[in-house]
Amino acid sequence: MNYNRKDYTDDDLLALYKAILKPRMIEERMLVLLRQGKVSKWFSGIGQEAVSVGSAMALDADEYILPLHRNLGVFTSRNIPLDKLFAQFQGKKTGFTKGRDRSFHFGSKEHHIVGMISHLGPQLAVGDGIALADLLDRKEKVTLVFSGDGGASEGDFHEALNVAAVWGLPVIFIVENNGYGLSTPNSEQFKFRNFIDKGPAYGIDALQIDGNNIVEVYHTVRQAAISIRKNPRPMLIEALTFRMRGHEETSSTKYVPQELFEKWSKKDPVETFESYLLEELVLTPKVMNAIKEEIRAEIEDGLQKAFEVPMPEADRQEELGDMYQPFNQEVVSPASGATSEKRYVDAISDGLRQSMERFPELVLMGQDIAEYGGVFKVTEGFVNQFGKDRVRNTPLCESAIVGIGLGMSVRNKKSMVEMQFADFVTSGFNQIVNNLAKSHYRWGQHADVVIRMPTGAGAAAGPFHSQSNEAWFFHTPGLKVVYPSSPYDAKGLLNAAIEDPNPVMFFEHKLLYRSVSQEIPDDYYTIEIGKARLVAEGTDFSIITYGMGVHWAKQVLQEMPEISADVLDLRSLLPWDKEAVRNTVANTGRVIVLHEDTMTGGIGGEIAAWIGENCFELLDGPVMRVASLDTAVPFAPPLEQEFLPKQRLREKVEAILAY
Template sequence: MNFDRKDYSNDTLLHLYQHLLKPRMIEEKMLILLRQGKVSKWFSGIGQEAISVGSTLALEPDEYILPLHRNLGVFTGRDIPLDRLFAQWQGKTTGYTKGRDRSFHFGTNEHHIVGMISHLGPQLAVAGGIALADKLDDRPKVTITYSGDGGASEGDFHEALNVAAVWQLPVIFIIENNGYGLSTPSREQFRFNYFIDKGPAYGMDAVQVDGNNVLEVYDTVRRLAEDLRQNPRPVLLEALTFRMRGHEEASGTKYVPQELFEEWAQKDPVENYEKWLLQEGILDEEARMRFRETIKREIEEGLKVADAVPMPTASLEEEIGDMYASVEASSENLEVRRNAAASAETAVSPLHSEFPALSSQLSALSSTTDKRYVDAISDGLRLSMERHPELVLMGQDIADYGGVFKITDGFVGQFGKGRVRNTPLCESAIVGAGLGLSIKGKKAMVEMQFADFVSCGFNQIVNNLAKSHYRWGQNADVVVRMPTGAGTAAGPFHSQSNEAWFTHTPGLKVVYPSNPVDAKGLLCAAFEDPNPVMYFEHKLLYRSISAPVPDAYYTTPIGKAALVREGETLSIITYGAGVHWALALAEELNLDADILDLRTLLPWDEEAVRKTVEKNGRVLLLHEDTLTGGLGGEIGAWIAEHCFQHLDAPIQRVGSLDTAVPFAPSLEKQFLPQHRLRLAVEKLLNY
């Protein structure tokens, strides 16, 4: 192995040695503890340490790194206290996830590290979001993220590299090519020789290094980082290496030919670098032993502290409380919130007709303008952009074109293309970028062109955004706008009501306004909330309803339902277009009914539901979503558990057919629940 010291001082070379040796010695200790049952699982990086150590030490301390399983050298290179690192692996409360996750599935902003999730690929897009934040703020910084050769087969790899290339983001994508994805060899993973062949196809530079040569890795990354800080763009860096142990210890290594171990054992990154330092007189035997004794002592002291920490005691309050970041209402906006909350009691009128005048309290808030549902959303988005200069909008065709529904029409002229960003068709990468922006203190809005397309970004939402705060205290300040719903004869892939996909996911908030006033207020509230918010907006309502909407900025409280019609005979609990169907039927039949608009689906307003159920005793749950698995089933079960003694009749549910959404208008009409609503109401009244 050839080590070219160039003009690096002895201190630098010894600094590299110390940091190269440390993760190797920690691993050797952890493998002993694993056999003793003191560590539950271990993903070994033995043989690959030079990549993590060399790249980490080449960056500035405040530049972010997004590591994977075998990148212990990133954490030790950033001098994370070993007692906390060991506590993390033991599932102790002093670990970075309080015992909620294991291994390197955590982040620490103090050390500018964002750990992985098990799905591997999503972190590449998060790195892009971090780099985007630096670029928008004119900070000359670089971000590093890692992928294994197996993980590079995932779609997230392609999306992240493509977005970074299009936006010229200063990210170094390091591919640790060790020849295997768990047990699957490279020849069964891809049909090319080296990953550097991919770089030009994405329009980015590609560089290959000997991943076992710590000095080569350090020098290459250092030079690349210096260049990228001045000329922002992504680079693909392929590090050739080999994994000397199993994917994780339980998997073993029987699937690897023995001759490969013999070949790569001669290329051991620690032994070779140590041998070279001794030969060059940079390191002597006394210093070698001193380094080892110092690291050994640090490991033992760290373990002593971690071992003394008891295993977590489950706290229901803490577990539930940490699922979401707290929302702090600023004093300057408190009165606005109160006025907006008062406005929530204002009645709304049926579909295709105008809303009545707003309450005097709301009118006192500001002047009002009659706005369509779509205009109210646009207005809320524009005012939020003015209020939050750190807010970035991302979506397909949202810039000059203004989006397919023209909600962001004219925004580029006011806010510029830096903050109103057209994206490639990369839903997963863009949602991941939103989390990266959050890590750097920004806010993000991601527009799904249609709610149906969110399935392409599903993993990022339910596993990355939703769990981030619970796992390591990092909020995901991201709003995902979801044009949803049927009634426009758009067929199975542009008409789905998929809100129930997300109401089952703790960590998310889900809102669904039914009228222009709430459409604006809930959107503004979503941007003030530090948690990820799924904002559903019904396409059929865009241009079919209007109401006097305050011109000023205001928020509608998330988590609070609105009673839009009062009655004494039955209660219809619904949301979205269902509100208009219920109001229309109530007018037609002169129903003496409560109509409760949930507005927020996660968390939904239990107290408002309880109040209307206790008052009327007859309950109908209505939603456009398919009947099976819809939110109505969850609320119905809750009512049965908590309000059974107040019921005078069985709970009725009305939803769409359990089929895909059909295209032909006659089939779509049958699919939707409107014509079944009347029968259910009559059945309930006659029980």
């Protein structure tokens, strides 16, 4: 190993030595505890410590790092208390996730570390988001995010690097190339020669370093950070290294040729650096032993404290409450009585514009939303008023943009992400249900992101521009789901969603954009999320619905003036208003649940089940459901009309009256 100390002092080198020695000694202790059954799982970074430690030591303490499985050295270099770290490994309440997640699946805002999820790649976009927030605030900061060579095969890797390049984000992407993705060698992962070959393709600088040489890692990252702070841009660094143990400790290493172990054991980052310092007389055996004894004592003290903490006792209310960032919404009334008639689309645009004025930290992101104003023209003219820093066209990369929203939340910014069509959300699904939804529950980081979802059928747009997919998110704790049916509700609920620090899926039916209008307040106002609205009152039966279903229900009642019915517009689907549902059931005793989504697995099934379980004594008949056919949304208008539940609603009304 060729160590070049450059102009670093003895104290600098000793600091690096102490920093790289600590994670190695912790790992050696953890492997013993694992065999004793006192730690449930372990992902070893032995052999790769120089990448983590050198990178972390090279940054300022308030610059964010997004580590992965083998980056213990990031946590120790940021001086995380070992008792809390060990409590995390043991699933104790005093760990960073209160026993809810394991190993390195956690973050710490105090230490400027963002926790990973098992899907690996999504963290790269979160790093982009933190870097974007710093760029917008004119902070001279850099963000560093790790990827393995295997994880770099994911689409998130491409999306994150591409957006960072296009937007000139101050982020360092470090690829730890250890030759294997679990057991799959690089020859079966990709055909290019080196990861640095990707840099020119994205238009970003790329460097390759010896990942086992801590001085080289430290110096390279330090110089890169200094340069990026002054000239914001992304950089790709490939660190060549090797994993000396299995993917995790129950995995074997039989798939690795023995000669590779022999080669890389001679490049052990801890042993070679220790030998170099002894040869250079920077380190003496006496000092070395004293350092090791000090670290050993710190480890044992941390373990003792962690072992003394009992395993957590489940508290149902705490578990449920921690799914969301605490937020007590205060409903805002219009400042004046001025009103004007606005279409649904205008109401959404109005609310979005007033929220931009009210929250200078709010940034809008989406495909074609800037000069073009979005395909539905919701943000037309916004660039002239707010500028392109805050109204940002994005590449076609839904996953990256949602992840960027989470990263911006880390820096206390708000994001609105527009899905061009709700159907396209599948490309960002993982970020929403696994990152945004779970982040606060796992380690207390809220996701202040609103995702606008132009949804619904009826325009002969076929299977990929017409889906109703709200049920996918209704099933996901940690999200809020809102679906207004009127211009008044659309503006008030959108403003409320943007105020809320939790992730909100905001559904807007495309056919309502220009087909309904209403006199609404000109001023900013909000509506309480989670409260339904009774839009019609009657005694014969109740229709519980939302979105376009509200208008279908009202039309049927107009066509059948001899009947009277409650029409309850849920407006919010998660949480939904159980009290209002109970009240309408008590009023009429007969219920139809209507929605545009397909029948099987739709939200109506949950509502019907809840009524049957909680309101059975109030019912005079079975709860009936009306929904779209269990098919994809067809293109041809006659097929689409048969798919939709509108015609079947009248038949169900006649059936419930006859029951």
